[in-house]
Amino acid sequence: MPAGNGSSSELKDPAVSLLLSRISYLIHLADTNLILAQRNAEWCGHGPVLEQDIAITNISLDLLGQARNFYQYAAAIINIKSDISADKTESEVRSISIPENKKATVTEDSLAYFRTEREFKNLLITELPKVDWAHTILRQFFCSVYQYLLYGQLQKNNDAQLAAIAGKSIKEIIYHVKWSSEWVIRLGDGTEESHKRMVRAIENLWPYTGEFFVPADYENKATTGFDLNSLKQSWLDKVITILEEATLGAALKKMDFIFMQSGGKTGIHTEHMGIILAELQYLQRTYPGAEW
Amino acid sequence: MNQNDQHIIFSKQEKEIWDILETVADPEIPVLSVIDLGIIRKVTLLPATDPGANSVEIFITPTYSGCPAMDAINFDIRLKLAEHGYKNIIVTSILSPAWTTDWMSEAGKEKLKVYGIAPPNPQQIVCDTRLFAESEAIECPLCNSYHTKLISRFGSTACKALYQCQDCKEPFDYFKCH
Numbered sequence: 001m002p003a004g005n006g007s008s009s010e011l012k013d014p015a016v017s018l019l020l021s022r023i024s025y026l027i028h029l030a031d032t033n034l035i036l037a038q039r040n041a042e043w044c045g046h047g048p049v050l051e052q053d054i055a056i057t058n059i060s061l062d063l064l065g066q067a068r069n070f071y072q073y074a075a076a077i078i079n080i081k082s083d084i085s086a087d088k089t090e091s092e093v094r095s096i097s098i099p100e101n102k103k104a105t106v107t108e109d110s111l112a113y114f115r116t117e118r119e120f121k122n123l124l125i126t127e128l129p130k131v132d133w134a135h136t137i138l139r140q141f142f143c144s145v146y147q148y149l150l151y152g153q154l155q156k157n158n159d160a161q162l163a164a165i166a167g168k169s170i171k172e173i174i175y176h177v178k179w180s181s182e183w184v185i186r187l188g189d190g191t192e193e194s195h196k197r198m199v200r201a202i203e204n205l206w207p208y209t210g211e212f213f214v215p216a217d218y219e220n221k222a223t224t225g226f227d228l229n230s231l232k233q234s235w236l237d238k239v240i241t242i243l244e245e246a247t248l249g250a251a252l253k254k255m256d257f258i259f260m261q262s263g264g265k266t267g268i269h270t271e272h273m274g275i276i277l278a279e280l281q282y283l284q285r286t287y288p289g290a291e292w
Numbered sequence: 293m294n295q296n297d298q299h300i301i302f303s304k305q306e307k308e309i310w311d312i313l314e315t316v317a318d319p320e321i322p323v324l325s326v327i328d329l330g331i332i333r334k335v336t337l338l339p340a341t342d343p344g345a346n347s348v349e350i351f352i353t354p355t356y357s358g359c360p361a362m363d364a365i366n367f368d369i370r371l372k373l374a375e376h377g378y379k380n381i382i383v384t385s386i387l388s389p390a391w392t393t394d395w396m397s398e399a400g401k402e403k404l405k406v407y408g409i410a411p412p413n414p415q416q417i418v419c420d421t422r423l424f425a426e427s428e429a430i431e432c433p434l435c436n437s438y439h440t441k442l443i444s445r446f447g448s449t450a451c452k453a454l455y456q457c458q459d460c461k462e463p464f465d466y467f468k469c470h
Binding site: 051052054055058059061062063064065066068069160161163164165167168169171172175178179 | 386387450
């Protein structure tokens with residue numbers, strides 16, 4: 001599937017266009033969680049202390065479970081859609097690359113393992129390297145606060161299954177927000193070294209937070225029922241409160257008017273994306289359908 | 293559906309199915325049955341496809357989205373029912389309303405404590421969003437002291453947190469409210 005949204009403009013049937021947008025939106029939500037889960041899982045066996053090694057991988061597991069729920073739902077819609085329409089729209093949906101021997105149906109696994117970099121719609125911030133504990137904590141904090149607000153809206157969605165997944169997830173996210181907030185404060189207001197690392201993390205990660213609130217074409221069409229940009233102020237309020245308590249207010253102030261990166265939602269990624277996919281997809285690409 | 297609701301109903305066959313489900317254990321906390329956990333939401337008898345081929349649909353809800361025990365539980369439910377002659381077994385996962393520890397049976401909470409895991413407090417106690425707050429008074433499952441300390445919000449499985457008793461000094465798992 002091409003990276004942009006050019007191909008959807010030729011669709012005449014608005015119902016089909018809406019459906020494709022909803023599929024793209026579900027995949028965007030799933031990809032964001034899958035890639036963040038993968039990055040956090042890199043800490044497995046390498047955490048600063050055992051309890052926090054377990055904490056970050058528990059969060060990883062929550063995110064992976066949420067991603068699976070979104071992928072399963074997306075796959076179900078794609079499969080139904082493929083059955084009911086035989087024309088160009090099917091080829092559009094089918095252009096999600098599935099190897100020949102797995103062609104029968106789209107599954108959560110085919111969506112996770114057999115799409116290429118340009119087909120992934122995750123937020124850029126999730127694919128950035130884990131760097132150190134400060135970067136990992138700050139990214140989790142930014143993302144968890146965002147997800148808390150986003151899923152709070154999505155659990156009111158007209159789509160009952162999307163609302164159910166969001167409602168289920170938000171109970172887990174509350175723990176993530178609490179845990180990551182505490183760590184941001186602990187590190188920012190900790191030692192000279194931990195403070196310095198948090199400042200560096202803010203400088204590196206802040207430019208990737210703008211993308212949270214700028215909807216992709218499919219997000220607008222998917223009628224999520226709320227204005228994405230309206231979450232921005234609540235997000236900022238929470239983030240500023242915590243960063244100030246962490247004595248990181250001055251570092252944040254320097255980020256005013258900085259250029260914001262974007263592109264992840266439409267498949268334009270950083271140079272890190274190909275590498276993380278190579279690791280994530282290696283086994284299934286080499287031995288398609290392998291099980292253990 | 294929770295433990296209390298279960299007593300309202302039931303044909304003989306439905307009762308049999310609930311009894312079978314009582315023997316399906318949580319693979320990570322084997323003292324708990326899936327009924328103790330509160331994840332069985334509904335049991336529906338389906339018309340038999342052919343004589344003698346009993347058909348049933350079991351509705352379950354996951355504890356945590358990423359809980360790896362769910363796949364094993366799903367498999368064990370099929371296995372146990374198949375052992376009792378059920379041929380067509382459908383296990384359907386439903387997400388809403390989301391599972392809460394309030395659905396755990398009182399018997400289950402007792403079993404947890406005996407097993408050495410502090411059972412979850414009622415849900416309303418947990419909803420303290422203040423940071424660093426330890427609003428829950430968690431009772432040590434060994435010496436019953438409330439003088440306990442949170443070590444980590446995340447424990448050995450998704451559903452547990454790690455505590456330590458300040459009196460008997462024993463570290464223990466707490467099945468956290470959800």
